Amino acid sequence: MTDTSIQREPSQSQPLIDAHHHLWALDGQVAYPWLEDSPVENFFLGDYAAIRQPFQIADLKRLVPEGFELVGSVHCEAEASRPQAEKETRWITEQAAIHGLPSAHVGWAAFGTEACAAQLDAQCDSALFRGVRAKPVTAATPQTRQTVTGVADSLQDPRWCEGLTLLKARDLSWDLRVPAWHLEEAATTLQDYPGLRVILNHSGLPWDRTPEGLAQWRAGMRALSENPNVAVKLSELGTPWHAWDASANHELLCEVLDIFGPRRCLFASNFPVSGLKVSYGDWLSLVTGAIAQTASHDQRQIAFDQVLHDNAIHWYRLPIAAITHDARPTQHARQETP
Template structure:
């Protein structure tokens, strides 16, 4: 069997040596982390580590680093460290940084990071509800999806041809789709399969509505990644079914493989997660294996093929 080229479109690196400060990893444990106790990955994770996880039969030809909640006072510091890391190790080949949409310095933060040849866009997480029945309490709050300051940040990305990595739980997907109507040229990459945390019939129905609503926007692509949930136990078969359904909803031309390592390692090994995505591809779009595992990421993140 031929070796399959692979691009991992979402992971995190950190050295924890003072190069970049990550308060949630190096200071106090965050008691609200969505997967619970994360002591297992409070240790360095860098390019050699992810390379060692890739199973036989695959060639890791590129990765995309997603911001890892570094100290927010200097967003360019993580970007600079990653750029130097890539020069030494060949990974990542692109990165998604962070910028403060609410700050008057947002434009300067973007410009500083655009000096890196790896910088492709931003993941800035809006304020969201912890549970679906609390959404009404969040709508319109500062930093939420309908905050005018938030949409200003999205326009700054659109103007610079930068992408937005969208990360919200499933009960905010429809609201996110409405927000994006104001920036029709903005490229958006939905993180973690739309975070279907609520696995009740009602919760999954809400996830489907939101996924279909976002899929109506041709500028939105979905990462087949992270299906750990604070509201449901890890269920490999159910997660494969969700991955396959996401492929059906968005179509194989707008789905990309991503590992979210080392975070996903709390529930599955790298090889297991990759095998789960492969099974979903085999069920939903067997002809699209190359696109989902490699080609679509090249397009989304404007990589050197």
């Protein structure tokens, strides 16, 4: 049996950085139509009534199990009303000033529009702002993928992709979120943007768990892994077409770690959304179990520290000291945080 224990002194907790979570107050300061108005149809995890309530830093901290210390976090835009993207960034910055977390914010900007550059510049006023998550148009199923190839706002749309140039010019990163059947397309698009820092969301979203679907996911993950500027978040393995399967999801996490290596994988919870399918503690246990299975015994603690802590510092340029030290820079030039 694989030893999944983290080798620290009994009195020490494992430092943890959650590289992808959401916050919302639902108090009128920032509007979230998908939470406050009518529910969206076909939400990928089904009925999400349980998360249509405030979720703030204190709620996140309460979820972290004994043996771990949440020392940093990255907030990802939470589908706020699109005209309020800058307001969401300001609100998150205020929350960090009050609570000490999050450590960084991934916002949103309207790729493919004249407003994009100004939206990015306005959000750069926040010391927490590190990049954006802007989603291209994607197909609902692998069988319909070709129907969106080359359309407006797709990965083949030059005007939409100008947003990637704007990010690179500002030393901002792109959080890439597409289902698995678009991963190879994303890898092709990124060949035109060398040096752009990209963090793939949600383990590449392997929603289609058929043999053909998983083969497509693996091909896309390998294509993206060939780009040294792409990392991946070990997060969100819920799927709209299959029941939650902890054993299968453990194996998928092991595959991600094998493909990208422990230096380019980040622990992330996607809470509170992932809480619809799994508890925070159980998700963390799945990730640590996968790390333990894929790392050699003498490298296991280094891999734990990298995936659970250090990699988020590197990829999101956090002003937090790393545990393990290697040749990569671990802190961003902008050190001022609230």
